[in-house]
Amino acid sequence: PDAPRRSRPATVTVTGAAGQIGYATVFRAAAGDLLGPDTPIRLHLLELPQARRAAEGTALELQDGAFPLLEGVEVFDDADAAFDGSSVGLLIGARPRSQGMERADLLQANAGIFSVQGRAVNRGAAEDFRAVVVGNPANTNAYIAASHAPDVPRERFTALTRLDHHRAVAQLAEATGARVAEIRGVAIWGNHSASQYPDLTHATVAGRPALEVLAERGLGLDWVDGTFIPRVAGRGAEIIDVRGGSSVASAAHAALSHVRDWVLGTPADTWTSMAVPSDGSYGVPEGLVSSFPVVCRDGRAGIVPDLALDEFSRTRLERSVRELEEEREAVQRLGLLGPRR
Numbered sequence: 001p002d003a004p005r006r007s008r009p010a011t012v013t014v015t016g017a018a019g020q021i022g023y024a025t026v027f028r029a030a031a032g033d034l035l036g037p038d039t040p041i042r043l044h045l046l047e048l049p050q051a052r053r054a055a056e057g058t059a060l061e062l063q064d065g066a067f068p069l070l071e072g073v074e075v076f077d078d079a080d081a082a083f084d085g086s087s088v089g090l091l092i093g094a095r096p097r098s099q100g101m102e103r104a105d106l107l108q109a110n111a112g113i114f115s116v117q118g119r120a121v122n123r124g125a126a127e128d129f130r131a132v133v134v135g136n137p138a139n140t141n142a143y144i145a146a147s148h149a150p151d152v153p154r155e156r157f158t159a160l161t162r163l164d165h166h167r168a169v170a171q172l173a174e175a176t177g178a179r180v181a182e183i184r185g186v187a188i189w190g191n192h193s194a195s196q197y198p199d200l201t202h203a204t205v206a207g208r209p210a211l212e213v214l215a216e217r218g219l220g221l222d223w224v225d226g227t228f229i230p231r232v233a234g235r236g237a238e239i240i241d242v243r244g245g246s247s248v249a250s251a252a253h254a255a256l257s258h259v260r261d262w263v264l265g266t267p268a269d270t271w272t273s274m275a276v277p278s279d280g281s282y283g284v285p286e287g288l289v290s291s292f293p294v295v296c297r298d299g300r301a302g303i304v305p306d307l308a309l310d311e312f313s314r315t316r317l318e319r320s321v322r323e324l325e326e327e328r329e330a331v332q333r334l335g336l337l338g339p340r341r
């Protein structure tokens with residue numbers, strides 16, 4: 001009777017489970033970093049047939065972790081089976097960008113994956129299903145998946161910009177000599193691409209306006225515009241260049257943080273960034289999956305309302321939203337959208 005009450009196990013579907021990010025994600029998910037220390041999970045690992053055996057190897061290793069929260073692992077190469085009864089989808093499986101590729105090149109290569117998975121979610125996922133798309137181009141892939149799952153609330157399909165958010169926080173901390181824990185109010189707007197707008201206008205450092213603290217260090221708006229923004233927006237390419245492959249553990253950490261905050265709530269005194277279907281806020285057309293500052297409560301991610309956007313911010317956001325609209329038109333032309341528009 002004194003044992004702590006544990007909730008029922010949640011089924012978590014991880015696509016691309018044998019890939020780099022998948023491998024960096026599943027062990028931490030099993031250790032409680034996805035849904036917290038009180039929720040047992042069952043893992044459904046989805047892979048392509050040719051990578052199924054590698055995923056089976058990962059399942060053996062997960063068993064060897066003897067994770068108290070892990071109630072089972074199953075490996076699939078069929079999306080319908082993998083999403084049956086699923087409450088959380090980590091949609092990672094897709095081809096990563098290599099040196100010299102832009103995200104647009106990935107549209108054609110990866111978009112087809114997300115129509116199949118959206119249909120599978122619609123058929124068999126649990127009522128509380130929610131997904132984060134990591135596979136690029138993440139925002140538009142989330143849009144495609146949602147279009148094929150008309151019976152699932154649209155807002156359950158989100159995309160990962162938490163990595164960009166973390167990158168922005170870390171760069172601001174470094175530039176101001178502050179600790180990461182002292183930073184609040186950073187926001188990523190728009191697409192998870194080079195057009196994204198990492199916004200410092202509402203950020204604070206140890207309670208003081210970030211732009212003021214930066215100015216005291218001789219870092220004015222020219223630094224924000226010419227160094228900070230390109231550094232954050234180009235960090236994915238920088239990692240590819242320096243590391244010789246796209247980001248892995250930082251992406252896994254961001255995906256875990258995204259879902260954990262969505263389910264368990266964001267801290268009381270700040271927001272985070274998530275790409276969510278727009279409700280029309282800030283002039284972003286309804287339904288487009290765009291990054292916004294969000295606050296999560298009771299399992300819902302709400303766009304932070306009524307922030308004042310100066311002219312520069314509006315222009316930057318509009319530019320990224322235009323790119324999202326172009327991606328949406330491209331997938332429409334390719335016939336990749338489902339019944340919900």
Ligand code: NAD
Pocket residue numbers: 015016017018019020021022046047048051092093094095096097113133134135136138160161163164192246247248251
């Ligand atoms: P990876 O090539 O190591 O792994 C991808 C895995 O997905 C492979 O094992 C492949 O077999 C599998 N896969 C492909 N199609 C599948 C399908 N239809 N169903 C199930 N599995 C499938 O790549 P990675 O480094 O793990 O990156 C995965 C994706 O994440 C890439 O698209 C990459 O660009 C993206 N990414 C996004 C962010 C972000 O912040 N949003 C950050 C880093 C990487």
Ligand code: LMR
Pocket residue numbers: 096097136163235236237239246247
């Ligand atoms: C990243 O941001 O690191 C990933 O999206 C990889 C990429 O292609 O930029």
